[in-house]
Amino acid sequence: MAEIIxxxxxxxxxxxxxxxxxxxxxxxxxxxxxxxxxxxGDAIRNSVREVAxxxxxxxxxxxxxxxxxxxxxxxxRVETALRRxxxx
Amino acid sequence: xxxxxxxxxxxxxxxxxxxxxxxxxxLIFDLEDAVSPDEKDSARVLVRNILKDLDFSGIGTIxxxxxxxxxxxxxxxxxxxxxxxxxxxLPKTGCEADVLRVDARIGALEExxxxxxNSVRLMLLIETAIGxxxxxxxxxxxxxxCAIFLGAEDLSxxxxxxxxxxxxxxxxxxxxxxxxxRAAGVDVYDTPFTDVNDDxxxxxxxxxxxxxxxxxxxxxxxxxxxxxxxxxxxxEKDIEYAYEVMEAIALARQQGRGAIALRGKMIDAPxxxxxxxxxxxxxxxxxxxxx
Numbered sequence: 001m002a003e004i005i006x007x008x009x010x011x012x013x014x015x016x017x018x019x020x021x022x023x024x025x026x027x028x029x030x031x032x033x034x035x036x037x038x039x040x041g042d043a044i045r046n047s048v049r050e051v052a053x054x055x056x057x058x059x060x061x062x063x064x065x066x067x068x069x070x071x072x073x074x075x076x077r078v079e080t081a082l083r084r085x086x087x088x
Numbered sequence: 089x090x091x092x093x094x095x096x097x098x099x100x101x102x103x104x105x106x107x108x109x110x111x112x113x114x115l116i117f118d119l120e121d122a123v124s125p126d127e128k129d130s131a132r133v134l135v136r137n138i139l140k141d142l143d144f145s146g147i148g149t150i151x152x153x154x155x156x157x158x159x160x161x162x163x164x165x166x167x168x169x170x171x172x173x174x175x176x177x178l179p180k181t182g183c184e185a186d187v188l189r190v191d192a193r194i195g196a197l198e199e200x201x202x203x204x205x206n207s208v209r210l211m212l213l214i215e216t217a218i219g220x221x222x223x224x225x226x227x228x229x230x231x232x233x234c235a236i237f238l239g240a241e242d243l244s245x246x247x248x249x250x251x252x253x254x255x256x257x258x259x260x261x262x263x264x265x266x267x268x269x270r271a272a273g274v275d276v277y278d279t280p281f282t283d284v285n286d287d288x289x290x291x292x293x294x295x296x297x298x299x300x301x302x303x304x305x306x307x308x309x310x311x312x313x314x315x316x317x318x319x320x321x322x323x324e325k326d327i328e329y330a331y332e333v334m335e336a337i338a339l340a341r342q343q344g345r346g347a348i349a350l351r352g353k354m355i356d357a358p359x360x361x362x363x364x365x366x367x368x369x370x371x372x373x374x375x376x377x378x379x
Contacts, residue, residue: 010130016102072141073101076134083129 002056008084011069011077018069020081025061028052034066047071051078060085089372090114090148091304091320092313093277097122098131098151104138107147110310111317114148119164120155120179128160132167139171150211152177156186162193169197169208175234180242181212183222187229194232206231211277215239216246220261227272236269237306238262240279251282253289255296266301275303284309294319322366327375330366333359334379 007023030048032041048062060082066074094112096103098119107115117138123131135151151173153164168176178190187210194208210232214223220243227236240258244251251257262278269276278297281290290312294305298319305316322330333355340348348355370376 014100014102016105069101070105070141072137073105073134076137077130080130080133083133 004060004085010080019065020077021063022081022085023061029061032064092316094307098135099127111313116150118152120152136167149173150175155179175209175211177211179213182218184225184229191230209234211235215242223268235275237277238279278302278305280306280308291315327370330363333363
C-alpha cells in the first residue's frame, strides 16, 4: 500500500479545471465542492476512489474543488495530488 | 492536409479540451517551454489522460516532450508513448546521435508495450545552429522521423542576433531546412509568428514560408490558424491551372505527341509534378474534380 506522508495539491480554480488537496488520513475521506455535485457528485467520488485504488492509496483526506472539469481532468489532478503527497 | 499546427500549453485543461475546435490541422500539446518546472508532473498526467479519453479524429496530435538532456524526458516518454499520439516532437535536436538515442528508447517502449515497431513518429524541432547544419542527417537518421520544424526563437538566441518580424536573420535557416527536409523525404514546418495581434504580419510571414517550400507553419495563437490554412491551401486559380496541365498531358498522349504547350509555355516534368501536388492537395480539401 502507498502512503500519503504530506499535504499536497494539484490543479487550479480556473474554468474546466479542478483543485485537489490531499493530506494524510487513516482512511479515504472525500469531500466535493462542485456546482454540479447533485448531478455528478457520485461519479466524481467514484473516479477519485478508482484513482486512489490504482495508486494503492487507502488512507487520504481529499478535498476536490471542481470548476467544471471533465472526468479525465479530475482523474489527472487527483493522481498528481496523491503522487505528490507520497514523495518524501 | 497538415498545414497548421497550434501550440497548446500542457497544463491548461480549458485549452486542451477545446483544442479540436480551433481550426488547426494539428495540435501540439506542449510539455516543454509552456510548463513551469514545478508543474511538469501535473501536465504530463493531464496530457496523457486527455489523449486517452478525448476524440481527436481528423486532427493530428503532437506532444512536445522535454529535451533529451532534461530530467523530465524519460518520464515524458513513458507517459506519452502508450497514448500513440501522431507524433512526438523532440526539442533541440542537434545531430543524428540525438535522434538515434531517442529512436532506441522509443523502440524499447514499443516492444515492452506490444506496439507496432516504428508506430511512434518523430517531428524534430531544429532550434540551434548545430541543429540547422545537421538537419539532413538528423532527418535521415530514423524511419520514425516524418517532419522537421524550425524553432526561430531559440535559434536566434544561439545565433546571437535579434528576432525580427521580417525574419532576415533566419533566411538561411529556413532555406537550409526546406532543402534538408525535402532531401530526406519529410515534411517541413516553419516557426510561429509571435505577434498575435498582427493579422497582416502573419499572412506575410506564412506567404514567405510557403514560397520557400515549407509544408506548413506553427501557430502560438488560434488567431493565426485561419491565415496559415488559407496561405498553405492551393488557390482556385492554382487548382484550375493544375487540371488544365493534366488535361493537356492526357490529350497529348492520346494524340501521340511527346511535347505540348499550355498558355504559350512548354509543359515539362516539373510543371506536371507541381500540378499533381496541387491536385492531391485540392482532393484532400474536397476541392478536386474528375479530369
